Amino acid sequence: MKSQKVQILAFIVALTVALAACESSPMQSASSGPPKAALQFMDWSIFDQELAASLSAPLPKVEVAFYDRVTPSAMPERLQNWMVSVQSGGSSVKVVQPAPTVAAKNPFLLISAISTLWSGFKMVKEVSTQAQFKAAEAYDAEIILKQDDKSGAVVDKVVFVQRKK
Secondary structure (H helix, E strand, O other), rough: HHHHHHHHHHHHHHHHHHHHHHHEEEEEEOOOOOOOOOEEEOOOOHHHHHHHHHHHOOEEEEEEEEEOOHHHHHHHHHHHHHHHHHOOOOOOOEEOOOOOOOOOOOOOHHHHHHHHOOHHHHHHHHHHHHHHHHHHHHEEEEEEEEEEOOOEEEEEEEEEEEOOO
16 A cells, blocks of 8 residues: 555656646756756656766756656655665755645645655665665755645655755
C-alpha cells in the first residue's frame, strides 16, 4: 500500500511540476549537455545524469519541474533518492506549503509527505553508495507545494539551493 502511494505521489508530483514548467519556460531536451538551472523530471537515468551535472557545476540554484501531477505523499522514488542524499549530507529538506489564502483539504498531507520521503532504510543505503548523488549533499532542498482543484496540495517543483559555506 505504501509503495503504491509513493508511486502515485511520484506520478502526480512529476506531472504538476512539468505542467508548471511548460507554462513558464520552453521544454528542456533530454540530451545531456551543459549544466542546467531548470530541469524537467523524467523517471529515466538521463534525469539523474543531468541533475548530477547541474549540482556538480555547482549552480547556486537548480529547479526541477514535473510533467506529471504529483502529490506530496507520492514523490517519485528517483527523486526521493536525491532528497535522501541531501539529508545524508547534513542539509535540510523542507516542504513549503501553498499560500495561506487557500486552506489545505487534508491537514495530514504534510506529515504524509515527509514520512513517505524517508521511510526506506534500504534507499538510504543504496543512495550512499552511488557517487552521482554526492553532489546533492552540498544543497538544501525545498519541495514547493501549490493548491490543486482536484486533490488539494500537489508538488509544484523541487528546488535545490546551494548551502552557504
